[in-house]
Every structure is written in C-alpha cells, then in structure tokens.
Amino acid sequence: MTALAHVLTDSGTMLRRNLRHAVRYPAMLTATIMTPVALLLLFVGVFGGALGAGLNEGRGGGDYIDYIAPGIILMAVTSGCMSTSVAVCVDMTDGIIARFRTMPVARASLLTGHVAAGVIMTSISTLAVVGAALLMGFRTSATAVEWLAAGGLLIALTFALSWVAVAMGLAAKTPEGASNTPMLIQFLPFLGSAIVPPDSMPGAMSAFAEHQPFTPLNETLRGLLTGGPIGDDAAISLAWCAAFAVTGYVWSRLLFRRDPSR
Amino acid sequence: MATNPPPSAIQTVGLRKSFGDKVVLDGLDLAVARGTVFALLGPNGAGKTVTVQILSTLIRADGGQVRVAGHDVAADPGAVRRAIGVTGQRSALDDLLTGRENLILMADLHHLGRAAGRRRADLLLERFGLAEVAGRRAAAYSGGMRRRLDLAMTLIADPQIIFLDEPTTGLDPRSRRVMWDIVRDLVAGGVTIFLTTQYLDEADRLADRIGVLDGGRLVAEGTAEELKRLVPGGHVTLRFADAAALHAAAALFEPAPRDDEALTLQVPSDGGVRSLRVLLARLEDASIEVDELSVHLPDLDDVFLALTGRPRHEKVTTR
Numbered sequence: 001m002t003a004l005a006h007v008l009t010d011s012g013t014m015l016r017r018n019l020r021h022a023v024r025y026p027a028m029l030t031a032t033i034m035t036p037v038a039l040l041l042l043f044v045g046v047f048g049g050a051l052g053a054g055l056n057e058g059r060g061g062g063d064y065i066d067y068i069a070p071g072i073i074l075m076a077v078t079s080g081c082m083s084t085s086v087a088v089c090v091d092m093t094d095g096i097i098a099r100f101r102t103m104p105v106a107r108a109s110l111l112t113g114h115v116a117a118g119v120i121m122t123s124i125s126t127l128a129v130v131g132a133a134l135l136m137g138f139r140t141s142a143t144a145v146e147w148l149a150a151g152g153l154l155i156a157l158t159f160a161l162s163w164v165a166v167a168m169g170l171a172a173k174t175p176e177g178a179s180n181t182p183m184l185i186q187f188l189p190f191l192g193s194a195i196v197p198p199d200s201m202p203g204a205m206s207a208f209a210e211h212q213p214f215t216p217l218n219e220t221l222r223g224l225l226t227g228g229p230i231g232d233d234a235a236i237s238l239a240w241c242a243a244f245a246v247t248g249y250v251w252s253r254l255l256f257r258r259d260p261s262r
Numbered sequence: 263m264a265t266n267p268p269p270s271a272i273q274t275v276g277l278r279k280s281f282g283d284k285v286v287l288d289g290l291d292l293a294v295a296r297g298t299v300f301a302l303l304g305p306n307g308a309g310k311t312v313t314v315q316i317l318s319t320l321i322r323a324d325g326g327q328v329r330v331a332g333h334d335v336a337a338d339p340g341a342v343r344r345a346i347g348v349t350g351q352r353s354a355l356d357d358l359l360t361g362r363e364n365l366i367l368m369a370d371l372h373h374l375g376r377a378a379g380r381r382r383a384d385l386l387l388e389r390f391g392l393a394e395v396a397g398r399r400a401a402a403y404s405g406g407m408r409r410r411l412d413l414a415m416t417l418i419a420d421p422q423i424i425f426l427d428e429p430t431t432g433l434d435p436r437s438r439r440v441m442w443d444i445v446r447d448l449v450a451g452g453v454t455i456f457l458t459t460q461y462l463d464e465a466d467r468l469a470d471r472i473g474v475l476d477g478g479r480l481v482a483e484g485t486a487e488e489l490k491r492l493v494p495g496g497h498v499t500l501r502f503a504d505a506a507a508l509h510a511a512a513a514l515f516e517p518a519p520r521d522d523e524a525l526t527l528q529v530p531s532d533g534g535v536r537s538l539r540v541l542l543a544r545l546e547d548a549s550i551e552v553d554e555l556s557v558h559l560p561d562l563d564d565v566f567l568a569l570t571g572r573p574r575h576e577k578v579t580t581r
Contacts, residue, residue: 013367013371017367025358260321
C-alpha cells in the first residue's frame with residue numbers, strides 16, 4: 001500500500017468511527033441545531049419587533065428574519081465545530097489515541113478523521129438550521145447558483161474552523177474545557193453584523209465589528225441569500241477561511257506532536 | 263522477514279530519559295529473549311511506564327539504543343509497530359462502540375481486510391469469553407471485561423511481542439487469575455511478553471526473568487528464585503515481657519537483631535512448622551517466657567528493602 005493510500009484508508013476508518021460516535025451520542029448534534037434555532041426564535045419572535053423597527057428606520061423594507069437568518073446560519077457552523085473540539089479532547093484523555101499511536105496507523109488520519117466527520121456533521125446541522133429559518137418565514141432571493149456559492153462558502157468555513165476546533169480540543173485538558181473555549185468563536189458572529197449593523201454600535205465596538213472575520217462572511221452570505229452588495233467581502237471571507245485553516249492545521253500539528261504519550 | 267533473527271526480542275543499551283531535571287531512566291540495559299516473559303518490577307514512579315512507552319515507540323529516548331523485534335525504535339518505528347501489541351495501564355477502549363466494533367476498528371487499522379478482520383474479531387470474542395456481550399457498548403463492561411477486551415484488541419494482528427503495563431492493577435482476584443491464564447496461553451503460542459508489575463507474586467507466577475527497576479536502572483535481574491535468594495529471608499519476631507527475658511533470648515539466638523525498646527527479637531526462620539517447633543523447644547529448654555510470636559515471610563517489601571534500601575510504598579525520587 002502506498003503512503004497516500006494508507007492515509008486515505010485509515011482516515012476513512014477513523015471517519016466511520018467518528019460518525020458512529022455522533023450517531024450514538026446525539027445530544028451533541030441536537031445541541032448544535034437547537035442553540036441557533038432557539039436564538040432565531042428569541043430574536044425573531046421576542047426581540048424581532050423592536051430590533052426590526054430600529055433597523056428599518058432609514059433603510060426600509062424587509063422582515064427582521066431576513067436580516068438575521070444569515071448570521072444564525074453562520075452560527076450553526078460555529079456551533080457545529082464545537083463538537084469536533086469535544087470529540088478530539090475525549091479521544092486524547094481516554095488514552096485511545098495513545099493506543100493508535102503504538103499501531104501502524106497513518107498519523108495524519110487521527111486528526112483528518114475528526115475534521116472530515118466534523119464537516120459532515122456540521123453540514124447536517126447547518127442544513128437543519130437553514131430549514132428551520134425557511135419554515136419560520138425567511139425569504140430568500142437566491143438562485144440555484146447563489147445557493148451553491150453559499151453552500152461552498154459555508155463548507156469552506158466549516159473545514160477551516162474544524163481545524164481550529166481540533167487544535168482547541170488538543171489544547172484543552174478536559175472535555176468541559178474543550179466545550180468552553182470554542183464558545184468564543186461560536187458567539188463571535190454576534191459581535192459583527194449578525195444581529196444589528198456594526199455602524200449602530202458604539203465607537204470601539206463598531207470598529208471591531210466592522211473588521212472581525214465574521215462580518216465579511218456574514219455580509220457575503222447575506223448578499224448571496226437575500227441579494228444586496230457583496231463587493232470584496234467574498235474575497236476577504238475566503239482569505240479568512242484560508243487563514244483559519246492554516247492556523248488551525250499548524251497549531252494542531254504542533255500540539256499533537258508535543259505530548260505523544262497522551 | 264529477517265533471514266537471520268536476532269537473539270533478543272527486546273534489547274536496550276544505556277537507555278536514558280529525563281523530563282526536565284528529573285532523570286527517569288539512567289542507563290537502562292535490558293535483554294529479553296524471544297518467546298519468554300520478562301517482568302519489570304518496581305515501585306510507583308520507578309520508570310516502568312516510561313520504559314514501556316519508549317519500547318512501544320510512544321515517546322523517544324534521550325540516549326541509548328533500543329531494538330524491538332530486531333528494529334531500531336528511533337530509525338524504524340513503523341516496523342516496530344507492526345510487530346508489537348500494547349496494553350496500557352488504563353483500558354484504552356472506545357466506550358461508544360460495542361466490543362465487537364472495537365475489535366473490528368483495530369482490525370481495520372491493521373488493514374486485515376473486511377472478512378478476515380471480522381473472523382478474527384469473532385474468534386477473539388469467543389476466546390476471551392466476550393461473545394455474549396459482543397453487541398454491548400464497552401462503556402457497560404465490568405473492569406475484568408474491559409481488561410479482556412483491551413487485551414483482545416492488542417492481539418488482533420497477532421503481534422510477536424506484547425507489552426502489558428500493570429495488566430492486573432485494580433482487578434479482583436478472579437479476574438487476575440483469568441489474565442494470568444491468558445498470558446500463559448500466549449507464551450505457549452510463542453510470543454514474547456514484557457510486563458510491568460508492582461506485585462512480586464505476579465512476576466513470580468508469570469515471568470521467566472524479572473528485572474527490578476530503581477532509580478532509573480536495573481538493580482537486580484534474574485529468575486524469581488535468584489531474586490528471592492537476595493532477600494534476607496523470613497524471620498520470627500519474638501516479644502518478651504521484660505528486658506531480662508529479652509536479654510536471655512538474645513544470648514541464645516546471637517546475632518539475631520534485637521529491639522530493646524519494643525522488647526522484641528528477630529530470629530531468622532523459614533516460618534515452617536518444624537523450624538518453629540525447634541525454636542520454641544530451645545526457648546522452653548532455657549526457660550524463657552515468650553509473650554507473643556509472629557511469623558514474617560519474605561515479600562515484595564523485603565525485596566525492595568534489600569535491593570533499594572527503601573520500603574516499597576515510599577515514592578522513589580531520582581537524582
């Protein structure tokens with residue numbers, strides 16, 4: 001077997017194992033779907049009137065759900081990545097990774113198996129959240145091509161954040177810790193343009209919201225799904241995805257090699 | 263396949279490992295012949311687990327040479343991994359998978375092929391008495407069942423050399439016996455076993471040779487019989503009512519060590535009924551009253567005391 005075939009076979013084995021975990025422990029998938037859906041209900045059903053009215057002053061038109069849905073979909077992606085972080089940490093603390101390391105297993109597969117499973121599971125939870133938003137009245141103007149582009153962007157982000165999540169899982173000492181750190185990323189879209197436009201925020205906050213990675217991602221997604229200008233946000237978004245992916249990958253590799261007895 | 267098999271399954275020369283300032287292995291030399299059981303005996307913190315981790319390619323040594331199954335662990339860890347099986351101190355199972363799925367996962371990672379891997383998994387489940395619980399998740403298994411499954415996972419690809427790091431720590435006596443039987447069966451099948459243990463009786467029952475690890479080196483190595491000869495041996499502790507009786511007895515059993523404060527005398531003895539009868543007869547003849555008598559047989563504590571100058575339960579600190 002060539003080295004590449006070895007990596008692919010073992011990654012496939014690890015992927016099947018991780019997907020089986022996700023099915024056997026559905027609480028994780030449920031949580032990653034329910035959190036964004038609950039927030040959508042809260043913001044649209046409870047705060048929606050006031051927020052929407054405030055938003056429409058001077059802008060005009062459109063339901064509030066159409067403004068917030070792309071941000072919530074983005075949050076479905078960031079939430080999904082949290083489960084990858086926990087899964088990696090559980091593996092490390094269980095001692096099973098140490099067992100794999102004494103076996104003739106392609107090293108790369110131990111982490112790529114988690115990333116692949118993370119991308120698949122997060123795609124499922126994100127689809128579920130998109131479905132929930134549509135059911136709650138989210139109206140999209142997207143054509144098939146725009147849907148495809150939006151899907152591609154979300155998958156790219158999921159892949160990139162999954163590597164960051166793997167690194168966070170490796171860095172965490174306990175699974176509880178591994179579920180806390182990614183929350184910083186999980187709620188980051190809210191400090192961007194997900195709920196309200198950044199220019200409505202106070203000075204320093206507004207500057208942060210304007211330039212943090214999730215604002216161009218949010219604007220690109222919003223542009224694709226509800227129309228409106230995208231401009232260079234698409235390119236900036238892809239650049240952020242690449243930056244996340246590279247950082248997460250390099251960081252993961254460093255951590256994975258740091259303490260091989262785990 | 264090597265056409266000219268090296269004599270040792272495991273060989274280390276001058277193995278060294280430190281963590282920061284703490285020296286864990288300080289020039290360890292080991293040689294384990296093929297098809298034998300070697301027990302590495304040592305107190306907690308003596309470096310037993312670190313030794314297994316280095317031999318099983320988990321961590322790298324700082325210095326020295328290590329050959330396992332004829333391959334250098336630093337130069338060709340892949341070849342070593344194909345030849346070994348490792349059961350760590352804690353059961354490393356996948357709790358969300360069933361027993362059978364755990365074994366199939368191992369088979370897949372060893373590239374045994376779908377049909378062959380499943381056959382092998384079912385065979386091992388049968389052999390280790392796990393067939394009935396094969397479809398249950400590992401999380402629901404008892405301690406003994408987890409150990410057995412763990413060992414079955416280690417055996418999935420027929421390793422030539424098996425490392426067992428404290429395989430019976432925390433097991434009840436019955437499960438311990440089951441583990442011992444399994445180990446004996448494996449040796450009968452020709453594999454080499456390297457086990458670590460804190461229990462002398464375990465090493466005594468299983469091992470062809472025993473190495474005693476202390477301060478990062480082997481302080482003794484040999485068969486169980488050879489090691490026991492190094493130990494001062496058993497003794498009888500006699501306690502007396504007063505100093506006069508102790509004095510008289512001490513004169514009788516010179517040079518048995520005495521303790522004037524506790525009014526006790528330690529007389530060397532094998533603890534057998536015959537020798538006790540002789541001992542008591544001598545006291546009787548001399549008209550010495552004994553308050554209390556207790557028999558002490560050599561055990562792990564004595565081995566450690568004799569070899570390291572420290573009781574076993576004292577944590578070893580290395581310089």
